[in-house]
Amino acid sequence: MTLDELRAQVRALGRPETARVLQGFFKTGAGQYGEGDVFLGIKAPVLRKLAKSAQGLDMPATLTLLASSFHEERLLALLLLMQRFTGGDEDPRQAVYQAYLDNTACINNWDLVDISAPHIVGAYLQDKERSKLQALVLSSSLWERRIAMVSCLHFIRHGDFNDTLQLAAQLLYDREDLMHKAAGWMLREVGKRDQARLEGFLDEHGRAMPRTMLRYAIERFSPELRQAYLRVKFQN
Numbered sequence: 001m002t003l004d005e006l007r008a009q010v011r012a013l014g015r016p017e018t019a020r021v022l023q024g025f026f027k028t029g030a031g032q033y034g035e036g037d038v039f040l041g042i043k044a045p046v047l048r049k050l051a052k053s054a055q056g057l058d059m060p061a062t063l064t065l066l067a068s069s070f071h072e073e074r075l076l077a078l079l080l081l082m083q084r085f086t087g088g089d090e091d092p093r094q095a096v097y098q099a100y101l102d103n104t105a106c107i108n109n110w111d112l113v114d115i116s117a118p119h120i121v122g123a124y125l126q127d128k129e130r131s132k133l134q135a136l137v138l139s140s141s142l143w144e145r146r147i148a149m150v151s152c153l154h155f156i157r158h159g160d161f162n163d164t165l166q167l168a169a170q171l172l173y174d175r176e177d178l179m180h181k182a183a184g185w186m187l188r189e190v191g192k193r194d195q196a197r198l199e200g201f202l203d204e205h206g207r208a209m210p211r212t213m214l215r216y217a218i219e220r221f222s223p224e225l226r227q228a229y230l231r232v233k234f235q236n
Helices: 003-013 016-025 044-053 059-066 071-086 090-102 110-125 131-137 142-157 162-170 177-193 195-208 211-217 223-234
Strands: none
Touching: 003 044, 003 059, 003 071, 044 071, 059 071, 059 090, 071 090, 071 110, 090 110, 110 131, 110 142, 131 142, 131 162, 142 162, 142 177, 162 177, 162 195, 177 195, 177 211, 195 211, 195 223, 211 223
């Protein structure tokens, strides 16, 4: 399948009414985090199915798709990069990882980050040195910071929590609510596997945590334990 053929299929799947709903959901208005993003109106399961039929698309064409002004085409490109990553040996995996980091400006909404970062950045760094996460978490780009945080989901699934806790601590004073949600989500994932580690983090940092981060982190606690941490957070 050529890039033009793939794009024709994508455009044919668009639904204007769905696009209007998605543009509201993903905050594309002036001053919002997704300002200027344009949707065709295609849901993710449909794009996943299309990606399976387009596995032969080469890397240059995939990166051209990733640079599209249409959200769904960028999402499709990320799904194709994930397929290329999981199907390759070390050299193709490194190429996909590097291409991903070279194009973070195109990975510019939370769903694009969340669907791809653990499976490319996290998976690549699983057995490697991880200083790149520090560079990303200190970035002025909201999306690069989110990539750093959400990539940790891969490590968490392998019982490795150290980077998650370190990055979450660095994000305690981040200004973006989307980062508070991402950090709280990753902390909750740690707690699902090792509640004692999460409680240790909360005992040290809970009072300084943004409200959203804390609420996400303790979502699976018992009602009594949730209230105990909230009392500590909001007591005078």
